[in-house]
Amino acid sequence: MYENKRLGLLYISPYIIGLLVFTAFPFLSSLIISFTDYDLINPPEYIGLDNYRYMMDDDTFYQSMGVTFAYVFLTIPLKLAFALFIAFVLNFKLRGIKFFRTAYYIPSILGSSVAIAVLWRAIFSLDGLLNSFLSVFGIEAISWLGEPVFAMFSVTLLRVWQFGSAMVIFLAALQSVPQSQYEAAMIDGASKWQMFTKITVPLITPVIFFNFIMQTTQAFQEFTAPYVITGGGPAKSTYLFSLYIYETAFKYFDLGYGSALAWVLFVAVAIFTAISFKSSKYWVFYSGDKGGK
Amino acid sequence: MNKVFPNKAALSADLKNNPTLRAEIRKQRVGASIRYIILLFFGLVMLYPLFWMFSAAFKPNHEIFSSLSLWPKEFSLDGFINGWNTGTEYTFGRFFLNTLYYVVPKVILTVISSVIVAYGFARFDIPFKKFWFVTLVATILLPTSVLLIPQYLMFREMGMLDSYLPLYLPMAFATQGFFVFMLIQFLRGLPTDMEEAAQIDGCNSYQLLWYIVVPMLKPAIISVALFQFMWSVNDFLGPLIYISSVEKYPIALALKLSIDVTEGTQWNEILAMASIAIVPSIVVFLIAQNYFVEGISSGGVKG
Numbered sequence: 311m312y313e314n315k316r317l318g319l320l321y322i323s324p325y326i327i328g329l330l331v332f333t334a335f336p337f338l339s340s341l342i343i344s345f346t347d348y349d350l351i352n353p354p355e356y357i358g359l360d361n362y363r364y365m366m367d368d369d370t371f372y373q374s375m376g377v378t379f380a381y382v383f384l385t386i387p388l389k390l391a392f393a394l395f396i397a398f399v400l401n402f403k404l405r406g407i408k409f410f411r412t413a414y415y416i417p418s419i420l421g422s423s424v425a426i427a428v429l430w431r432a433i434f435s436l437d438g439l440l441n442s443f444l445s446v447f448g449i450e451a452i453s454w455l456g457e458p459v460f461a462m463f464s465v466t467l468l469r470v471w472q473f474g475s476a477m478v479i480f481l482a483a484l485q486s487v488p489q490s491q492y493e494a495a496m497i498d499g500a501s502k503w504q505m506f507t508k509i510t511v512p513l514i515t516p517v518i519f520f521n522f523i524m525q526t527t528q529a530f531q532e533f534t535a536p537y538v539i540t541g542g543g544p545a546k547s548t549y550l551f552s553l554y555i556y557e558t559a560f561k562y563f564d565l566g567y568g569s570a571l572a573w574v575l576f577v578a579v580a581i582f583t584a585i586s587f588k589s590s591k592y593w594v595f596y597s598g599d600k601g602g603k
Numbered sequence: 604m605n606k607v608f609p610n611k612a613a614l615s616a617d618l619k620n621n622p623t624l625r626a627e628i629r630k631q632r633v634g635a636s637i638r639y640i641i642l643l644f645f646g647l648v649m650l651y652p653l654f655w656m657f658s659a660a661f662k663p664n665h666e667i668f669s670s671l672s673l674w675p676k677e678f679s680l681d682g683f684i685n686g687w688n689t690g691t692e693y694t695f696g697r698f699f700l701n702t703l704y705y706v707v708p709k710v711i712l713t714v715i716s717s718v719i720v721a722y723g724f725a726r727f728d729i730p731f732k733k734f735w736f737v738t739l740v741a742t743i744l745l746p747t748s749v750l751l752i753p754q755y756l757m758f759r760e761m762g763m764l765d766s767y768l769p770l771y772l773p774m775a776f777a778t779q780g781f782f783v784f785m786l787i788q789f790l791r792g793l794p795t796d797m798e799e800a801a802q803i804d805g806c807n808s809y810q811l812l813w814y815i816v817v818p819m820l821k822p823a824i825i826s827v828a829l830f831q832f833m834w835s836v837n838d839f840l841g842p843l844i845y846i847s848s849v850e851k852y853p854i855a856l857a858l859k860l861s862i863d864v865t866e867g868t869q870w871n872e873i874l875a876m877a878s879i880a881i882v883p884s885i886v887v888f889l890i891a892q893n894y895f896v897e898g899i900s901s902g903g904v905k906g
Contacts (some may be wrong), residue, residue: 332901338770343756426881437668439655442669442671530746534839560795576748
C-alpha cells in the first residue's frame, strides 16, 4: 500500500535479522556440524560422512524413525477424525454449545505441559487410575506403560485428547458452509450421510488440509509426552526421534551425530510435507471465490 | 414468542392434523438428544482426568488410586503443603516466579516484534517481499530440532547458558513466524481507509501504526499474547536444555524433577503441584476464551 520501499524493509528488518541469526545460520551450521565429531570439550573434527555411515547401521535410528512415523500415522487420523466428528455434532443450534466448546478446548490448552504428562503417568501406571477403573469390572491390571504396544497407545492418546484446537477450526469451517447447499441437496432427496460426504467434506477440504499439515509438523516434533511419561521405553517403543536427538546431543554430548540425526529428520519431514502438498492438488477443493477461510 | 407465532392455536392444530410435520419435529428432538448424549459422554470422559487430578490433590496418598470417587473420603492438605515445600531448598512459589521471569518478556517481545513486522508485510511494498513471505511460512513448517544444537552452541558462545535469555531473546526478532502470519492475515482483512485518511492528514507511518493500526489489531494482539503465554508456560524442551541450576528451574522442570525424585510414589504431592501448575492457564483461558477461538479460526493454530 505504501510506496516507500526502504521504510517497509525497516519494518520487517527485525524479522530478517532473526531469520538470518536464529534460523538460517543455525540451520546451515547444523549441516556442517553433522560432518564433524564434536563433544563440546574437544574442538570439532571433520569426519566427512562418517556420522551418516554410522547411522545406516544404527538400530536405534531405525527403531526411532519407525516409532515416530507410527506415532504420526496413528495420532493424526484419529485426532482429525475425532475433531471433525465432534465439530459436526456441535454444529447445530443447540443450547449450551459454548459450554461444550470450552470443555473440549481446555485439553488442547494444557495438553503439552509437563503437568498433564505427569497426570498421564498417574492414569496409566500399573497401580494407576485406569487400572483401578478396570478392576471395578473385574479386569486384571494391565501394564499400560510396561508393554510396548500399550505404551505407544497411552502416549498417542494424550495427543488425541488435545483435539480441541483442530475441532474449533473445523467448527468455524462447518459454520461457513452455505445453508443453501444443504437445502438444494435435501430437495434432491440426499441422505444425511450423502450430504456430509458429498457437500460438507469437499467444501472443507482446505481446512482439513491445513489441520493436517499443522498437526503433522507438530507430531513429528513431539517431545514432552514420551520423555516424561515413558522416557522412550519400554524397549524404545516410544523413543520418538526428538528424544533420540535430544539424548544424543545433550545427554551423551555427541553433537555431530545429533546434528546428523536432526538433518535426517528435517529431510524426512520435508519430503513428507512436499508429498502432502503435491497430493493436495487431487483432493483439496478450492472454490472459485476465495471467500472462505 | 407470540410475535413469532401470532397464531399459536392454529399452529398446534396444524401439528395435530399433520403427521409428517409431527414426525419431523419428533425426529429433530431425537436428533438433538443424541447430540447431547454424545457431547456429554465425550465431555465427561475428557474432563474426568482433570477433575480427578484436582480431587486427588486433596486426598491422602493411600486413597488416591483406591477409589474412583471425585470426592475425597479423607480430606487432606498434605499434598499441597509437602508439594509446595518440594524436595529442594526452594518452594514451589519460587519455581512459579522463575517461570514468569521468562514467560512475561517472551510474550511482550513477541507481541512488539510480530506487530511491527506484520505491519511491514501487510502495508508496504518491500523488495523481494514474496521471498521473505515464503521464508516466513517455511519457518512455521521447519522442525525446530534441526536448529537446536547450533542455537545451543551460539548461546553458549555468548555466555548465556543457565539464564533465561536464550528462551526469550529470539522473540525480539519475530522468530515465531506463526504469530507474524496470523497478524498479517488479520491486517489484510482490515479496511485501510482510516489509515489513508490519517495519512492525508499528515500522519507518518509510525503514527499510523501506533494510533490507528494497533488499536484495530487489539483482538489479534490479545490472541497472540494468550497463545504465546500458554505455549511458553507449557514449554519443556527449552528450559530443559538451557536451565541447569535448580534455583532457576521453571514449573515444567520442577515437576519433572519431583516425579523423578519420588519415583512416582508421593502422588498426592505431585498431583497437587501439577494442579497448581495448570491453574493459571485455565483461569486465563476461561477469562479470555473468545480470543482463543477467534485467534484460532482466523489464523488457524497448532495445539
